Amino acid sequence: MDAAKTSKTSKAEAGRQLPVAHPALKSPKIGVMLVNLGTPDGTDFGSMWRYLREFLSDPRVIELPRIAWYPILYGIVLNTRPTKSGANYRKIWNRERDESPLRTYTRAQSEKLAEALRDEPQIVVGWAMRYGNPSTKSVADRLVAQGCDRLLVLPLYPQYSATTTATANDKLFAALAKMRRQPAVRSVPAYYDDPVYVDAVARSIETHLVSLDFAPEVVIASYHGIPKPYSDKGDPYYWHCLETTRLVRERLGWGEEKLITTFQSRFGAQEWLQPYTDKTVERLAREGVKSIAIVNPGFSSDCIETLEEIAVEAREIFLHAGGANFAHIPCLNDSPGGMAVIEALVRRELSGWI
Numbered sequence: 001m002d003a004a005k006t007s008k009t010s011k012a013e014a015g016r017q018l019p020v021a022h023p024a025l026k027s028p029k030i031g032v033m034l035v036n037l038g039t040p041d042g043t044d045f046g047s048m049w050r051y052l053r054e055f056l057s058d059p060r061v062i063e064l065p066r067i068a069w070y071p072i073l074y075g076i077v078l079n080t081r082p083t084k085s086g087a088n089y090r091k092i093w094n095r096e097r098d099e100s101p102l103r104t105y106t107r108a109q110s111e112k113l114a115e116a117l118r119d120e121p122q123i124v125v126g127w128a129m130r131y132g133n134p135s136t137k138s139v140a141d142r143l144v145a146q147g148c149d150r151l152l153v154l155p156l157y158p159q160y161s162a163t164t165t166a167t168a169n170d171k172l173f174a175a176l177a178k179m180r181r182q183p184a185v186r187s188v189p190a191y192y193d194d195p196v197y198v199d200a201v202a203r204s205i206e207t208h209l210v211s212l213d214f215a216p217e218v219v220i221a222s223y224h225g226i227p228k229p230y231s232d233k234g235d236p237y238y239w240h241c242l243e244t245t246r247l248v249r250e251r252l253g254w255g256e257e258k259l260i261t262t263f264q265s266r267f268g269a270q271e272w273l274q275p276y277t278d279k280t281v282e283r284l285a286r287e288g289v290k291s292i293a294i295v296n297p298g299f300s301s302d303c304i305e306t307l308e309e310i311a312v313e314a315r316e317i318f319l320h321a322g323g324a325n326f327a328h329i330p331c332l333n334d335s336p337g338g339m340a341v342i343e344a345l346v347r348r349e350l351s352g353w354i
């Protein structure tokens, strides 16, 4: 470039008052974000109402046309369910921290993951909820403000479902849609057949069973259900659940009848995935089975669905129908086995970034 041209350009640029220097760049970081379903902030009617409204307004969760669903949601569900669910949450609430167990475990998983990744100082770990707090947007914004130009999101669902995994991703992308300077993004795929996960579930069953003073005749792998039409339309969740059970059974060296799959937590009037957990528990007791254990491989943390619906309700159903011994096997939570799964997934999906 000749000197005259250079000085001409400089004068023109000076006239436009361009910044003299590029703003200082923070050294780039990588954000790792654990995302779980969500939970109410309290058990009072208002907190339950806000949580359930956000959750049950998600078209990924309730696929009915809004014009048909909203009168039911606002007219019936949000008038009755906050009281009923609030009473159930109170049974399992973490009073020490004044929060739900799901929030306690998700935070603990994030803190332990950060500790496990301390050899990678460019990584910042965060945790967020799809519904409620800390919101996905607030955590994504914070990670970006901390200098993350890459983001790895881990939806904490071993089995993929549009009602969980996809909506967690949707929420993150909605947050990114508002950013001028977006980070690069990766989302960890479902891990229902990952050997580290299958082994962790099998080991936790083994460990728990040896601690019992009875030997269960049947162990039930109970997964959260989804409406059957969602499955019929192509959600692979059902097949992921069956495959997890098959792999865990194989790893334990058990027969088909010793580890069975059921689905819990029905909501609304339509058919959900079958067989239902509550009906199966009752049937087994009526058929003369005296001892059972239930494991929840689809939940990465204990929560209302495992601590109340299984450890309390399913136990009562079994004992009232003639059963004698019932055990609930805890979720992987922030146990060493559970953390080994999370760390293995994160390290694998960060490949090429670290």
Ligand SMILES: C=CC1=C(C)c2cc3[nH]c(cc4nc(cc5[nH]c(cc1n2)c(C)c5CCC(=O)O)C(CCC(=O)O)=C4C)c(C)c3C=C
Binding pocket: 037, 038, 039, 040, 055, 061, 062, 081, 085, 100, 102, 157, 161, 163, 164, 224, 225, 226, 227, 237, 265, 267, 298, 299, 302, 303, 304, 305
């Ligand atoms: C149509 C409604 C629902 C679908 C579909 C659904 C799918 C689904 N949910 C989980 C995991 C969890 N669900 C939890 C609570 C919960 N789920 C629903 C409804 C549907 N879930 C409701 C209304 C509630 C709130 C509790 C209640 O009022 O009964 C939780 C626990 C949250 C906590 O704070 O403890 C989890 C986890 C999965 C994996 C899934 C589909 C695969």
Ligand SMILES: [Fe+2]
Binding pocket: 224, 265
């Ligand atoms: Fe649910």
Ligand SMILES: [Fe+2]
Binding pocket: 265, 304, 305, 309
């Ligand atoms: Fe439930």
